[in-house]
Amino acid sequence: MISFSIIKKSKKSKARLGILSTPHGDVETPAFVGVATQATVKTLTSDEVRTVGTQLLIANTYHLHIRPGEDVIKKQKGIHTFMHWDRPMMTDSGGFQVFSLGFGKDHGTGKILKQKRDLQITDGQQPQHIKITDDGVTFKSYVDGRTLFLGPQESIHIQQKIGADIIFAFDECTSPLADHIYNAKALQRTHRWARTCINTKTSAQALYGIVQGGKFKDLRQESARYIGSLPFDGFGIGGEFGDSKQTMSAMLRWTLQELPETKPRHLLGIGHIADIERIIKTGVDTFDCITPTHYARHGYAFTSQGKIDLKKSEHRNSTRPLDPHCSCFVCTTPYTRSYIHHLLKAYEITPLKLLTIHNLHFFNAYVARVREKIKKGLL
RNA sequence: GCGUGGGUGGCGGAGUGGUCAAUCGCAUCAGACUGUAAAUCUGACGCCCGUUGGGCUACGUAGGUUCAAAUCCUACCCCACGCA
Numbered sequence: 001m002i003s004f005s006i007i008k009k010s011k012k013s014k015a016r017l018g019i020l021s022t023p024h025g026d027v028e029t030p031a032f033v034g035v036a037t038q039a040t041v042k043t044l045t046s047d048e049v050r051t052v053g054t055q056l057l058i059a060n061t062y063h064l065h066i067r068p069g070e071d072v073i074k075k076q077k078g079i080h081t082f083m084h085w086d087r088p089m090m091t092d093s094g095g096f097q098v099f100s101l102g103f104g105k106d107h108g109t110g111k112i113l114k115q116k117r118d119l120q121i122t123d124g125q126q127p128q129h130i131k132i133t134d135d136g137v138t139f140k141s142y143v144d145g146r147t148l149f150l151g152p153q154e155s156i157h158i159q160q161k162i163g164a165d166i167i168f169a170f171d172e173c174t175s176p177l178a179d180h181i182y183n184a185k186a187l188q189r190t191h192r193w194a195r196t197c198i199n200t201k202t203s204a205q206a207l208y209g210i211v212q213g214g215k216f217k218d219l220r221q222e223s224a225r226y227i228g229s230l231p232f233d234g235f236g237i238g239g240e241f242g243d244s245k246q247t248m249s250a251m252l253r254w255t256l257q258e259l260p261e262t263k264p265r266h267l268l269g270i271g272h273i274a275d276i277e278r279i280i281k282t283g284v285d286t287f288d289c290i291t292p293t294h295y296a297r298h299g300y301a302f303t304s305q306g307k308i309d310l311k312k313s314e315h316r317n318s319t320r321p322l323d324p325h326c327s328c329f330v331c332t333t334p335y336t337r338s339y340i341h342h343l344l345k346a347y348e349i350t351p352l353k354l355l356t357i358h359n360l361h362f363f364n365a366y367v368a369r370v371r372e373k374i375k376k377g378l379l
Numbered sequence: 380g381c382g383u384g385g386g387u388g389g390c391g392g393a394g395u396g397g398u399c400a401a402u403c404g405c406a407u408c409a410g411a412c413u414g415u416a417a418a419u420c421u422g423a424c425g426c427c428c429g430u431u432g433g434g435c436u437a438c439g440u441a442g443g444u445u446c447a448a449a450u451c452c453u454a455c456c457c458c459a460c461g462c463a
Contacts (some may be wrong), residue, residue: 033414035414035415037414037415038415042415042416042417043417058414060414060415063415092414093414094414095414096414097414099414100414100415108420110412110413111413111414112413114411114412142416168414173414210414236414238414241413266414267414268414269413269414269415270413270414271413272413275413287414288413288414289413289414289415290412290413290414290415291412291413291415293415294412294413294415294416294417295412296417297415297416297417297418298411298412298417298419299417312408313407313408347417347418349417349418352417
C-alpha cells in the first residue's frame with residue numbers, strides 16, 4: 001500500500017510538496033512520471049531511466065494485456081522484476097485507449113483540441129473500431145485482430161497481475177468533441193465502473209479513481225465530488241482540458257478543490273514544459289506525459305533556451321552540447337549537437353536514446369526546481 | 380572501330396508531338412505531435428512578380444521540321460553494355 005504525506009502547502013498557490021511512499025520507495029512530489037507504456041521507457045534500459053532522475057513510471061494495461069499478456073508478467077513476479085525497475089510504478093487502466101482508439105482515431109484528434117471542429121459527438125454515437133457499453137469496451141487487438149473486452153473488472157484483474165504499486169480505475173476518457181449529454185452519460189458509466197473497480201480489487205495495491213467530465217464545470221465538479229467520496233487511495237484526473245492553457249488551469253481548479261486534500265492527485269497525460277508550473281500550482285502531485293520521450297524520437301531536445309530541432313542543418317557544425325546548463329550524461333560528456341544532428345540524419349537509433357536521456361533529465365530537473373521554489377515559498 | 384541502349388529539375392527515376400515547370404521516391408526547407416507507433420503527419424520545393432493568377436528560363440550541345448517538341452529529324456559530345 002502507499003501513504004502520502006504533505007510536507008508543505010504553498011501560501012501563494014494550491015501547490016504542495018509531499019512524499020508518496022510506496023512498497024518500492026518514496027517519490028518526492030510534485031513529480032514527473034515517466035511513460036513506459038509497454039514496460040519500457042522507449043530506447044532506454046531501466047538502469048538508464050534511474051540515472052535521469054525518474055522516480056516513478058507508468059505502464060499501460062491495454063498494451064501489456066495484448067502483449068505479452070499479464071500472465072507472462074505475473075509468472076515473473078510482476079512488472080518490477082520483469083523490467084528490472086525497482087522503483088515505484090503505476091499502470092494506467094486502458095481507459096485512455098477507449099478514447100485514443102475510438103473517437104480520437106476516428107476524428108484525428110488528441111485530447112487537447114488544437115482547432116475548432118464542427119463535429120459534435122452526442123449520446124448514442126459509437127466509435128468505428130471499438131464498442132462502448134455499460135459493461136465495458138470491446139476492442140480489436142492490433143496484434144492479431146482478435147476481439148478483446150476490457151471493463152472495470154477485467155482491467156483490475158489484469159492490473160493486479162501486472163503488479164504495479166499504484167493502479168487506476170477503468171474509466172471512459174471522452175473526446176473533446178463530445179457534448180454535454182454524451183459526457184454526462186459517459187460520466188455515469190465511469191462512476192459505476194469506479195465502484196466496480198473498488199469492489200473487484202483484492203490486492204494490496206493502491207487504487208486511484210479517475211475524475212472525468214470533459215470541459216464541463218458541473219460534470220467535473222460532480223465527478224470530483226463523487227470519485228472523491230469513494231475509498232480510493234488517490235485520484236487521477238483524466239480527459240480533456242479545453243483548448244488553452246487558461247482553460248486547463250480553470251478546469252483543474254474546479255476539479256481539485258472538490259477532491260480530498262490529503263490524498264495524492266495524478267494528472268493523466270499532461271505535461272508540456274509550459275504546463276508544468278501551471279498544473280502544479282493547482283495542486284497536482286504527479287503527472288505523466290509522453291512529451292520528453294516522444295519528442296526525443298522526433299529529434300527534439302528541450303533546453304533552457306527552449307525546444308530545439310536537432311534535425312535542422314544549422315546544427316551541422318555546432319560543437320555545443322544540447323544545453324550548456326544541463327548536467328545530464330549527454331550534455332556533460334558532451335555529445336555535441338553536430339554529432340547528434342549527424343546521427344539523426346543518418347537514421348541511426350543512438351540519437352533517439354541520447355535525446356531521451358537528455359529530455360527526461362531536463363524534465364525531472366525542471367520539476368525538481370519547481371519543488372525548490374515551493375520549498376522557498378516562491379511558487 | 381562497329382552494334383545496342385541511354386543522356387530529364389540537388390539525386391534516382393516517369394513522361395515519348397499539344398492538357399508539362401514536367402507523376403513519383405529521396406534529399407532539402409518549414410510546421411505538427413500532451414494517460415506514446417522512432418522509422419508518423421501536413422505544407423513548400425526551376426527563377427521572378429503581390430496570392431487566385433501572371434511572366435521568364437528549362438528536359439546533353441547545336442541546328443532543323445511543325446501552328447506547337449522533353450517527345451520527330453540531322454550533326455556533334457558524353458555514358459553503359461555487347462562484339463571486335
